[in-house]
Amino acid sequence: MTTLKDLQVIIDEAVKKLTYPAHPADLYEPITYILSIGGKRLRPALVLMACDLFGGDIQDAISPALAIEVFHNFTLMHDDIMDNAPLRRGRETVHQKWNQNVGILSGDAMLVEGYKLMMQVDNSILRPVLEIFNKTATAVCEGQQIDMQFEEQSNVQIEAYLEMIRLKTAVVLGGALEIGALIGGANEKDADLLYTFGEQLGIAFQLQDDILDVYGDPEKFGKQVGGDIMANKKTYLLIKALETADADTLTELNHWLSLKEFNAPEKVAAVTAIYNKLQIKENAFKAMQAYADTSFSALEAINLPAERKQYLKEFADGLLSREN
Amino acid sequence: MTTLKDLQVIIDEAVKKLTYPAHPADLYEPITYILSIGGKRLRPALVLMACDLFGGDIQDAISPALAIEVFHNFTLMHDDIMDNAPLRRGRETVHQKWNQNVGILSGDAMLVEGYKLMMQVDNSILRPVLEIFNKTATAVCEGQQIDMQFEEQSNVQIEAYLEMIRLKTAVVLGGALEIGALIGGANEKDADLLYTFGEQLGIAFQLQDDILDVYGDPEKFGKQVGGDIMANKKTYLLIKALETADADTLTELNHWLSLKEFNAPEKVAAVTAIYNKLQIKENAFKAMQAYADTSFSALEAINLPAERKQYLKEFADGLLSREN
Missing domain, CATH: 1.10.600.10 (Farnesyl Diphosphate Synthase)
Structure with missing residues (x-):
């Protein structure tokens, strides 16, 4: 089993190789920028780990792992606009560095890029993999909406809070692992x-x-x-x-x-x-x-x-x- | 051949049957709202026409046609934010009626819903259909970005303008027809x-x-x-x-x-x-x-x-x- 550190290196290398068209620059540069800010790459590492767990070749899981990372960063780009956040991991957020419209549109393009990467799986598992991806994406949107509602709500119940973090955070970890498992032949x-x-x-x-x-x-x-x-x-x-x-x-x-x-x-x-x-x-x-x-x-x-x-x-x- | 009017009725009926979860209301109600505002439903009608052209059953093309309509309305929801537009077809825009964050997030969820609908095709054409959908979505984002740039540009060339309208408007008509053709067996x-x-x-x-x-x-x-x-x-x-x-x-x-x-x-x-x-x-x-x-x-x-x-x-x- 490859160590987490090795997996993170593999993902970092693969992220660096993701290239986008030069034009329109304001659509694609923010994608490269937010992906370069880094983070722990835990979510894509989970895709690789799950694939490996079932004896699959992690090379087959790299594009879907990138899909998860690109998707995750799309949610960060849009969440930062919604939260009015000037900084992300100590660096300017996209809407701050460019402007809000760039953040919205570049995020939209990024979600589509996520689908393109996620489709790089064998035909035999294309539909189930995409169904998990869809379900995950919907859950994250629901979780973010509920989280925003909580800010204006005085009486949030603990069960509702747990459901919110399940949707907003936990489902992506589960989805990443489930997709990796299918690629690995589970x-x-x-x-x-x-x-x-x-x-x-x-x-x-x-x-x-x-x-x-x-x-x-x-x-x-x-x-x-x-x-x-x-x-x-x-x-x-x-x-x-x-x-x-x-x-x-x-x-x-x-x-x-x-x-x-x-x-x-x-x-x-x-x-x-x-x-x-x-x-x-x-x-x-x-x-x-x-x-x-x-x-x-x-x-x-x-x-x-x-x-x-x-x-x-x-x-x-x-x-x-x-x-x- | 079914008349355009009949096709539009079929689509309007199918749009009405699209139901979304009741909660979170601020995520899903804007989707139902913007879809109810209407428009000519020309893009989804093209999917049905193309399917029929090649002798396919238009029933098989209804979900993908809805996918095109949902996608189109997602772009309208986000474009209206970017353009700061208070009205769309004489009705309040989503960000005006709710707020901007609702418009961003509900639009995101809508793009995912578009993918879910587009996936309702036979396995044998799932990949090519989604590849056309991806290509179309990317083109529309590029077109919108270039259009926004034009607003701040004094010397727009005619060739650049034609490329912009190709990306922003024309590719969706082409994509809708191409997807319908594949469903119809072309x-x-x-x-x-x-x-x-x-x-x-x-x-x-x-x-x-x-x-x-x-x-x-x-x-x-x-x-x-x-x-x-x-x-x-x-x-x-x-x-x-x-x-x-x-x-x-x-x-x-x-x-x-x-x-x-x-x-x-x-x-x-x-x-x-x-x-x-x-x-x-x-x-x-x-x-x-x-x-x-x-x-x-x-x-x-x-x-x-x-x-x-x-x-x-x-x-x-x-x-x-x-x-x-």
């Missing part, structure tokens, strides 16, 4: 199980993200610890706190949420103290663990020798014990 | 010829649009005659006038183009007078006729009895002698 049942592994892992991954944003080690966490608290972001932690707080604690929490101006470290400390009092971290960790367990059960149920699945198991363990 | 050569028929007809159609905007009968033309002149829109007529005017006429034309405030009927009359002096209408008509001729030659070359092709010929004649 039967439908095993491909489904691998989808579930990825989907449930994706939810666990996002819950961990929520935890790290508050409880991450400032030395190791890439972003500013407490960013979600400062922005009143409706994470698992905040929703759970609002749900479980007694009357006085709720008043205090709502006070911090209502402040238009505040001292940031003070707000972060105060809200974190509330979370601590309510044992939100433990609660979130438990929820994360439950999703991880479901994920691992699906992996175990796949009809392959345990040692063959060890690599994915370790990969998932690694993901869920990360500190950034 | 061989690659005949499908290609029908593509050329549609593409060249599309360019002729757009040139006629440019002519009608200035020379249309105000009683019959749906929009305000002279709209392009008021907006300094770079049409075939304006570009040709800028290209062929002598120094004095050019100065006069540029004067009208430079005015920030003007009396609209006065400007329309003055620019039309310049066009008349330069015989721009005749020139544009000649260009339109040349594209129509190429279009008809391609249709003639298709390996089918002439009487079978008569219907499409008449349809094209009808399109090019329209008054609105």
Whole structure:
């Protein structure tokens, strides 16, 4: 089994070889630009891993892996417009560097490029692969819409939040794995199980993200610890706190949420103290663990020798014990 | 052969049957809304006509025809954002009725829905059909990007303009016909010829649009005659006038183009007078006729009895002698 690092190198090399027409420059340069900003290439690596898991040749999975990466970056390009974000991974976002219309149209072209890459599979699996891709793309749009609604909603329920992160984040991990499995020659049942592994892992991954944003080690966490608290972001932690707080604690929490101006470290400390009092971290960790367990059960149920699945198991363990 | 009117009814009925999930409402309601605004359904009708031309069952072509219509409306939804347009066919645009983010995201979901519908073809033609769809979608994005660039460009060349309208408008007509031909069982050569028929007809159609905007009968033309002149829109007529005017006429034309405030009927009359002096209408008509001729030659070359092709010929004649 190729190591994750090797897979990431393979993908980085393949991304560099993706070339687009020189004209119209404002349509294609943003695609090359956003793809060059990088990221961990985890999603495309999952396509390759899944293909390899079932004994397929990872060369056959490279274009579909790129399709997943191009698709993911298309969603980032459009999400950044919707979120009015000036920066992405420390670099200017496309709509900031060019303009909004370029961001919209270049993103549209990118989604089409994703389909072109995804079609580079054998005829025998073309339809099922594209059906998974369609389903994934629809889920991500739904998840993003629900996420935007949450911003204007005061009473988000924990179940709705979990469904949102499933749609917006987790389905892509599942879809990437399921597509890779089909390329690798898996039967439908095993491909489904691998989808579930990825989907449930994706939810666990996002819950961990929520935890790290508050409880991450400032030395190791890439972003500013407490960013979600400062922005009143409706994470698992905040929703759970609002749900479980007694009357006085709720008043205090709502006070911090209502402040238009505040001292940031003070707000972060105060809200974190509330979370601590309510044992939100433990609660979130438990929820994360439950999703991880479901994920691992699906992996175990796949009809392959345990040692063959060890690599994915370790990969998932690694993901869920990360500190950034 | 079913009449165009009947085909439009078939499509309208099929559009009404397209149902989307109730939630998230802001993702799916705009899709139903923009599709309900209507339009002439010419593009999907072309898919059905082409299928029928080669002896196929038009029932097999309905979903792909809807795919073309959904795709077309996706481009309208995003173009309206980019053009900052408040109205579309007299109704509020999606970004105006909801908001911009809804327009972006709902459009994205719509493109995916287009792919889902386009995939409802036999496995034997799935790949070529999707390849045409991809090529078409890419062309439309390129055309829209070039069109936006033209707005900020003072020296647009006539060749560049013709290439822009080919990409933005004509390729979809060609693609719709080519896909319908494949569904109807055409061989690659005949499908290609029908593509050329549609593409060249599309360019002729757009040139006629440019002519009608200035020379249309105000009683019959749906929009305000002279709209392009008021907006300094770079049409075939304006570009040709800028290209062929002598120094004095050019100065006069540029004067009208430079005015920030003007009396609209006065400007329309003055620019039309310049066009008349330069015989721009005749020139544009000649260009339109040349594209129509190429279009008809391609249709003639298709390996089918002439009487079978008569219907499409008449349809094209009808399109090019329209008054609105």
